[in-house]
Amino acid sequence: xxxxxxxxxxxxxxxxxxxxxxxxxxxxxxxxxxxxxxxxxxxxxxxxxxxxxxxxxxxxxxxxxxxxxxxxxxxxxxxxxxxxxxxxxxxxxxxxxxxxxxxxxxxxxxxxxxxxxxxxxxxxxxxxxxxxxxxxxxxxxxxxxxxxxxxxxxxxxxxxxxxxxxxxxxxxxxxxxxxxxxxxxxxxxxxxxxxxxxxxxxxxxxxxxxxxxxxxxxxxx
Numbered sequence: 001x002x003x004x005x006x007x008x009x010x011x012x013x014x015x016x017x018x019x020x021x022x023x024x025x026x027x028x029x030x031x032x033x034x035x036x037x038x039x040x041x042x043x044x045x046x047x048x049x050x051x052x053x054x055x056x057x058x059x060x061x062x063x064x065x066x067x068x069x070x071x072x073x074x075x076x077x078x079x080x081x082x083x084x085x086x087x088x089x090x091x092x093x094x095x096x097x098x099x100x101x102x103x104x105x106x107x108x109x110x111x112x113x114x115x116x117x118x119x120x121x122x123x124x125x126x127x128x129x130x131x132x133x134x135x136x137x138x139x140x141x142x143x144x145x146x147x148x149x150x151x152x153x154x155x156x157x158x159x160x161x162x163x164x165x166x167x168x169x170x171x172x173x174x175x176x177x178x179x180x181x182x183x184x185x186x187x188x189x190x191x192x193x194x195x196x197x198x199x200x201x202x203x204x205x206x207x208x209x210x211x212x213x214x215x216x217x218x219x220x221x
Contacts, residue, residue, distance in 0.1 A: 041212035059148040059174040065156035069121030106191030155182040159191030166199040185215025
């Protein structure tokens, strides 16, 4: 009886592009923060975290495109023993990146992501002492940085910062490390997909898409 009701409810939700999924409850993936709506993205992050721990990977972590720090907060909690580099203008899209996006018909790049600040993001962090804020246009803000990375999140939406992020971080990614590129399959940000495809073709590597809300692609080394 319960199974039939569950199936009926699942069918009802699926017609509205909402889905019920069974969690990997048999895995010891840390659920240190609420999953909220994006179960696939956050659970994939937890599984990648498990692999990083099992392999005892060296290197720190980073995010390009921090906005208000909700994903960065999870990284900070998962990796309390690693430094977290946070790259963002903290003022929204740069005019150069937006013009490039518009000139190539990738997106209108008019979304306003300026309602954030370093202080706001820092206030969300459990281990703020581990956070290194890099305010400004990427990759200019990485010029003085010498480090390796086991996990990187690229969530800058537009072609140029994502492509530059891949160019910068992939050579600095330790073996078996991960790069998450958000919005890869988001039609509203076509430049994100183009940046990943172009970079991967140039490097002779490829990616794995996952069906999270933003359509993330995952690159490993």
